[in-house]
Amino acid sequence: MTPLLSATQTAARRTLPLALCLAAAGCSGPQSALDPAGREAETVAHLFFVMTIGGAVIWLAVIALAVYAGGFKQRTLSEETGQRLILWGGAVVPTLILAALLAYALWLMPDLRPWTREAMAEGGVKGHVTAEQYWWRVRMEGPGGPVESANELIVPVGQRVDLTLTSPDVIHSFWIPALAGKIDMIPGRTNRITLRADRPGVYRGVCAEFCGESHALMAFTVRAVPPQEHAALAAAEARPAAVTSGEGLRLFLEKGCAACHAIRGTEARGGVGPDLTHVGSRPTIAAATLPNDQASRERFLRNPDAVKPGVRMPGYDMLPPAEIETLARFLGDLK
Amino acid sequence: MFIHGGRNETLWPLIGPPAVWAIHFTASYVWAAIACAKTTHEDAIYLTARIGIGVMTVLALAAIAYASYHAWRVWGFGRYEPPHADDTEEDRRRFLGYATLLLAALSAVSVIFVALPAAFIPECTW
Ligand SMILES: [Cu+2]
Numbered sequence A: 001m002t003p004l005l006s007a008t009q010t011a012a013r014r015t016l017p018l019a020l021c022l023a024a025a026g027c028s029g030p031q032s033a034l035d036p037a038g039r040e041a042e043t044v045a046h047l048f049f050v051m052t053i054g055g056a057v058i059w060l061a062v063i064a065l066a067v068y069a070g071g072f073k074q075r076t077l078s079e080e081t082g083q084r085l086i087l088w089g090g091a092v093v094p095t096l097i098l099a100a101l102l103a104y105a106l107w108l109m110p111d112l113r114p115w116t117r118e119a120m121a122e123g124g125v126k127g128h129v130t131a132e133q134y135w136w137r138v139r140m141e142g143p144g145g146p147v148e149s150a151n152e153l154i155v156p157v158g159q160r161v162d163l164t165l166t167s168p169d170v171i172h173s174f175w176i177p178a179l180a181g182k183i184d185m186i187p188g189r190t191n192r193i194t195l196r197a198d199r200p201g202v203y204r205g206v207c208a209e210f211c212g213e214s215h216a217l218m219a220f221t222v223r224a225v226p227p228q229e230h231a232a233l234a235a236a237e238a239r240p241a242a243v244t245s246g247e248g249l250r251l252f253l254e255k256g257c258a259a260c261h262a263i264r265g266t267e268a269r270g271g272v273g274p275d276l277t278h279v280g281s282r283p284t285i286a287a288a289t290l291p292n293d294q295a296s297r298e299r300f301l302r303n304p305d306a307v308k309p310g311v312r313m314p315g316y317d318m319l320p321p322a323e324i325e326t327l328a329r330f331l332g333d334l335k
Numbered sequence B: 001m002f003i004h005g006g007r008n009e010t011l012w013p014l015i016g017p018p019a020v021w022a023i024h025f026t027a028s029y030v031w032a033a034i035a036c037a038k039t040t041h042e043d044a045i046y047l048t049a050r051i052g053i054g055v056m057t058v059l060a061l062a063a064i065a066y067a068s069y070h071a072w073r074v075w076g077f078g079r080y081e082p083p084h085a086d087d088t089e090e091d092r093r094r095f096l097g098y099a100t101l102l103l104a105a106l107s108a109v110s111v112i113f114v115a116l117p118a119a120f121i122p123e124c125t126w
Helices: A003-025 A039-072 A079-112 A116-122 A227-238 A247-254 A294-302 A321-333 B012-038 B045-075 B089-120
Strands: A125-132 A135-142 A145-150 A152-156 A161-166 A172-175 A183-185 A191-195 A201-207 A219-225
Touching: A039 A079, A039 A191, A079 B089, A125 A152, A125 A172, A125 A183, A135 A152, A135 A227, A145 A227, A152 A161, A152 A227, A161 A183, A183 A191, A219 A227, A247 A321, A294 A321, B012 B045, B012 B089, B045 B089
Parallel strands: A125 A161, A152 A219
Antiparallel strands: A125 A135, A135 A145, A161 A191, A172 A183, A172 A201, A201 A219
16 A cells, blocks of 8 residues: 555544534534424424435335345246236335325425414414515514514514515525525515524524525524513614714715615615614624624625625725724614 | 227327326316415315315326226236237237326326325415
8 A cells, every 4th residue: 555545544534533523513503404493493304304214214125125136136036026026116115105205294284384374373473574685674563563674583482483575586585494494585476484483592594595696695693582582672673773863874874875774763764775773783794794893894885795796785995994984883883 | 088999009098097197287286376376265265176176186086097997908907918019919909008007007196196285285375
């Protein structure tokens, strides 16, 4: 064995366990369908394991049969036995297995996608999410009417969340792997999804249908919190902005940001881009692409297209750095 | 269309059962889609579609059973072993009967699978 080869093999032997660990680590975390944190996602994971283990058993049986036939069987089968084998092994048994799997999957449907009538009766939280290239407009129903926000969904643990979904531009898909199955958001059509988080935590939702250059940068944060905390957060979200005067707001209005963005409690009422009333309280900006800190906000304002190719917001690189800084600080103060 | 004729061999009866499957499939999907577009949850439009799909399924299975019986007869009620590959009139007929019978079995299973969602899914919205 050449030294080079054996070195490669040692390296492979060392990295294999690491690779396996990494692969297994990929099964848990904020964006995993195999680490469900809600009822619908649990059903999906259940279906996945039943199908995978069932498939593995069938595969093993077929391979064992092939090995037996190829290596150990000495006599040939009689014509009649062969035909019976084909009839049962090739047609009847697979048909029965497929019928059972189909019935099982259909029987799971009420858990996977609860029926509307029940969902309506159960109450819980309602809202409307619109997917736009490349961000999420979120409008949750509140006691004082709908409250608009973006790129973040705050849900109460243990309660049903009933969302209607649509898109004004191209087909997107709404997927929070840890909480529920995915469903497309289609222009001209309203789809619905219901989900129930059973474990508090921060999860990640993604766009699961290619929608343009920045499709992979179109995500959002889901915060599942206890119901009392949810009520407090929803009330805070419904309030007007924390800062309604000052140099930051003056720049915001003067530089034209208000043509696209709304800040409730001020003159800014644009509806093209995300509502920024409480942008400072969100954990991320630009649809979960950047952390929400001063440096990232400045970077995004200067050149959004460099952060997210194809983004529908112009760059403000021509503004003096001091003004960018003021604007970014103002946005951070919009708690 | 379903019956293999006396002396003339024709391929038409072979596509009888798959044609029933295709018609049943299209009718079920179109009926369910129209019902779900029109229903308002208070009416029985979707329920009617479910029952209608059930009735169509029974009819489709009856038509396939009828075709199967004739195919079985033409094949010779299983008295002769496949593959029916000889260059004779009998073998050609037996081959057609046998192939039709197999397609009928496939079509029957497909018709049932297509109808199953209507049996399980009680409302439209999704
Ligand atoms: Cu998208």
